[in-house]
Amino acid sequence: MPRVLRGAAALALVAGLAACAVPLSEPLGTPRAQVLARQGQPTAVHSLPQGERLLYSQLPAGTEVYNLDFDTSGRLVRAEQVLTQTRLESIPLDQWTQTDLQRTFGPPLRVERVARWDGDIWTYRFKQGSDPRFAHVHLDPAGVVRRIGFTDDIPNTDKGRD
Numbered sequence: 412m413p414r415v416l417r418g419a420a421a422l423a424l425v426a427g428l429a430a431c432a433v434p435l436s437e438p439l440g441t442p443r444a445q446v447l448a449r450q451g452q453p454t455a456v457h458s459l460p461q462g463e464r465l466l467y468s469q470l471p472a473g474t475e476v477y478n479l480d481f482d483t484s485g486r487l488v489r490a491e492q493v494l495t496q497t498r499l500e501s502i503p504l505d506q507w508t509q510t511d512l513q514r515t516f517g518p519p520l521r522v523e524r525v526a527r528w529d530g531d532i533w534t535y536r537f538k539q540g541s542d543p544r545f546a547h548v549h550l551d552p553a554g555v556v557r558r559i560g561f562t563d564d565i566p567n568t569d570k571g572r573d
Contacts, residue, residue, distance in 0.1 A: 432449050434446075435477060435490050437449070437450070437479065439486075439488060439490070442485055442486060443465075443486075446479060447465075450467060450479075453465040453466055453467050453479075454466050454467055455468075455517055459480060461482060462480060462481045462482045462483050462485075463480070463481045464480050465479045466478055466479075466517050467479070468517040468518065470518065470519070470536060471520050471521075471536070474538045474543065475492050476517050477490065477492055478490070478493050478515070495537060495539075496537070496539045498515075499516075499537070503556075504557060504559070505555065507556040508553075509556075519533035519534055519548070520534050520535055521533075528549055529552060530551045530552050530557070531549075531554075532548065532549050534548075535548070536564060543564035544561055544562065544563055544564055545561065545564055546559060546561055547561070
């Protein structure tokens with residue numbers, strides 16, 4: 412009986428690891444169908460000038476967004492984790508729209524409105540090194556990115572207070 416249990420445990424471990432496949436582990440040149448078979452359905456699919464993007468987002472609970480870009484023949488040409496400080500800082504102000512944000516970073520963690528800003532604020536959770544952070548992308552009423560701010564995600568570790 413213990414032998415059967417060990418075999419079942421090993422099988423469960425392998426199945427669990429397969430279910431946790433990371434999109435960046437996909438080799439360049441992999442056909443789209445194989446990526447879908449391993450990674451499952453993406454959060455979003457976007458047309459690109461030279462192919463297609465499969466976007467896999469870990470939000471709202473996670474801190475990573477993966478873009479897997481395919482050429483017109485359906486082969487993987489680029490795989491990138493885009494939810495980084497550097498990438499968020501490089502968003503072109505006064506040029507990008509909410510469509511560009513969706514195509515690159517996917518849906519935000521949350522959309523908010525505040526009294527001092529006439530438009531939506533899209534918030535993305537990410538990590539800078541091991542530090543959890545938020546990016547707050549301010550869109551004007553027409554949906555154009557006007558500014559970006561960053562704050563630290565400070566976990567509530569004081570369990571003794573109400």
